[in-house]
Amino acid sequence: MLSISRKDLYGEIWSVGMTKAAKKIDIPYDKLKKACVDHDIPLPTQSYWSKLYMGNEKPSQPELPKAEDNVVITIKKAKKQQVKLAPKKIVKSTKQKEKQESSPLKTSHGKLSEQEKSYFSYFKQDENRLIGIYNNLKINKTLSSKPHKVIVGYRKKTQFYREDQLRIKSASGEIFPEVLPFIDSLFKALEKAGAKIVTKYEETEIILKDKYTITLNFKLPCRKINLSPKDERYSTYHTFEYETKGTINVEIGYKLYWRNWGRSEKNINQTKRMSTEDLLRKVFVYIFSLPEIIDEREKEYIIQEKQRLKEEEKRLILQENRDNEYTKTKQLINNSLNYFYSKLVQEYVTTEMEKDSEEYRWAMEKANWIRDSEKHPDDLLNNADKTLMLRYENK
Template identity: 85%
Template sequence: MGNEKPSQPKLPNAEDNVVITIKKAKKNQVKLAPKKIVKSTKEKQELPPLKTNHGKLSEQEKSYFSYFKQDEDRLIDIYNNLKINKNLSSKPHKAIVGYRKKAQSYREDKLRIKSASGEIFPEVLPFIDSLFKALEKADAKIVPKYDETEVILKDKYTITLNFKLPCRKINLSPEDERYSTYRTFEYETKGIINVEVGYKLYWYSWGRSEKNINQTKRMTREDLLRKVFVYIFSLPKIIDEEEKAYIIREKQRLKEEEERLILQEKRDNEYTKTQQLINNSLNYFYSKLVQEYVAAEIDEESEEYRWAIEKANWIRDSEKHPDELLTEHEKEKLFNKKANRTNFW
């Protein structure tokens, strides 16, 4: 006890192709998209993948656009060249041109940018301009609408965007020239951009799944741009998976509905047959009852006897022995009254 030599952990083997990383404990650490993505080349595929000491692929090695095999290299090129100009381009995207042409109260008809202050800061439009142009380079269609901006990928996937500018509330003092009885506070933007990204499903037109991608203190606007771009192109796989699950559910629902209708038809047929059996039995019962009464109480030579026998036959089968005046409806009324009296007693 106390004489043991302290043990030292084994050093990593240089041939293991492992990248040593130092884990820094930080609160609220936000995972950022990589600044560059490495293309998957044939030579690279023959080598073992680059790993960290935790056994995970490095961010640059991940296949962010592998769902689009034919367009993967082009999407990586677009991604690696994502940047935001300090000032708005002299030829901004047409959605921004339409937005700037409108008076402030009508601008949301052209491009939805939510801000409680009613104002946007200078970096917002260059960010949106860079995002829209990058998406169009990837053959996406940008469709601004009043409540959102739609991004159509491959003429199949509908992605939705909403741009939000968080604001802080500023209380105004009576000494402030902007202060009035009806204006005791105002909002000012915090200088950050949040992007709400969602998608629509053709079988669920009134709802959509959404995710807020918020710009944090550690995140530059170009970091935000990269993260939004990557997330947009991750959604088609999710949409396809949800569609496959929906098709399976719909097939099962249609199968169950068909089985329910077949069972209901069988029940209806069985009910109709049983009802007919009961009606025929009642007709037979009342017909026999009338015949027995007539035979016992009425003179066979009388006109009343002939009339009563005809009524007994009509009760038994009104189709074979129709009555000149009474119909099937009257017979049902007679039987219902008789049944009600029987049940009462």
């Protein structure tokens, strides 16, 4: 059992926060929160810590109601693990367990694996420099006195929705202290590696070697908290809030020059067993693994494009040959019909008309015009008239 005055408990949670206070006094988080609510102790919100961390001005802290009422609060402590029953064995097994749990993180903190080295060796001239930057990756507990210019712009909090500035997506609208040092360290490391940072309203672009465009989106997963009617923040239209989980998710993709609107994406999510430094190393390595993938995609695209152009050229040649054949065949049919109708008219004129008459001569001229209107043009009629008369287009 823990006995602590109401005033001291208030001071503890507002100095270090609920989570750290629970660990410090060895009390389960939910029991600590219930004790505060039951004894009318105001709880610090995520926005309070976020504003405090931004450092523009110290946010207002609510006063303790009835501060003179110095009631002693009794809370049950967390159950201790049975470590003391067999100190040697259990301590040993605990260390082994911690070793096993931390083993996945050793890859990121220790030496580069062969696969990770291959990503950096893809940039032959910069391989050693990139490995050096990777080995020196670290995150300060607090934001440096000279943060990256993108962070400076973000902290001003003056950006509009579509303004080209850093975006950190969070349903709660708040960030926790570790986020900005993480982004600051990542951007500075990338610039040391020769990359350019370009912030846009929908994402952040990393330009490598003026050739590769990598996209980043920073997301803070949140949990939904239902408010009870007793809560001061509760109303008919405000029954729940979002609270950040304290982890960072980074969405990484890349753009292709022939398809700027499309990108391939991968989410690198920070787990409970992954520190922000582990996440930083993982993101840094993955960014430098993408150029080789982009080049492979480009080679595939070039091969496909060459094949497409060949097929298109063949299709155009085939279409041209077909059109020529169609035109020649159509002309042949038209000439044949013209010849047929011309012969038909001549036979009729020879049989039915007198040779020395004016009508005979006129009819023979028309027969010649039907056969070939270019060689025997008519003063009044044209090819359109002939087509309409013979109607062989429809036939």
